[in-house]
């Protein structure tokens with residue numbers, strides 16, 4: 314059982330630490346989710362003290378929050394090279410393969426991670442796992458969700474079309490697509506599955522992030538502070 318208030322403290326610790334890694338003049342990728350919001354809160358405070366940055370948001374939600382707290386924004390097309398991206402994750406393994414997309418923002422998050430020179434993942438300890446086993450969010454064209462679901466079943470997946478909350482029917486992403494949450498049990502080879510899912514016609518982006526590990530740092534926060542993890546180094550689990 315996760316203690317929600319301790320988890321929030323950990324998220325804030327991680328978010329603040331990541332924001333303190335940002336230097337003056339940087340172009341900063343702004344991921345999506347509650348942990349990134351703490352990073353934005355801290356960035357906003359630093360901006361009020363004179364820090365100059367340009368933020369590249371990964372979702373409508375992040376853009377709205379960033380505008381609300383005074384973080385200047387631009388697009389990935391304006392800044393195709395990002396100095397540092399800060400993002401959350403749903404699961405992180407010791408080799409820094411990730412599952413992302415609980416917020417259905419994985420497509421823009423993946424574009425920003427790809428464009429970033431370095432990626433800082435902010436997380437609380439509940440996100441760490443020896444083996445990825447959460448459902449994989451898959452963004453699909455609405456014109457092809459049925460054949461994609463059909464195919465996912467043939468490869469042993471358990472796909473479920475994501476339904477909206479406070480909206481009848483399927484979730485529609487910021488890019489106008491649908492999302493399938495697909496269970497695969499414990500994922501033996503996340504890289505192979507990432508490549509496989511990404512190659513299915515109709516799939517826009519899957520939530521497995523397996524190609525950015527070399528440039529990834531993971532900051533894990535809890536009520537005692539933060540740990541900055543390096544790939545295949547000490548993994549507190």
Ligand SMILES: O=C(CO)[C@H](O)[C@H](O)COP(=O)(O)O
Pocket residue numbers: 344345346347348349400401402403412413414415416417418419422
């Ligand atoms: O991938 C994401 C959104 O699509 C989020 O980064 C991920 O779900 C983590 O969110 P949180 O920091 O709220 O736990």
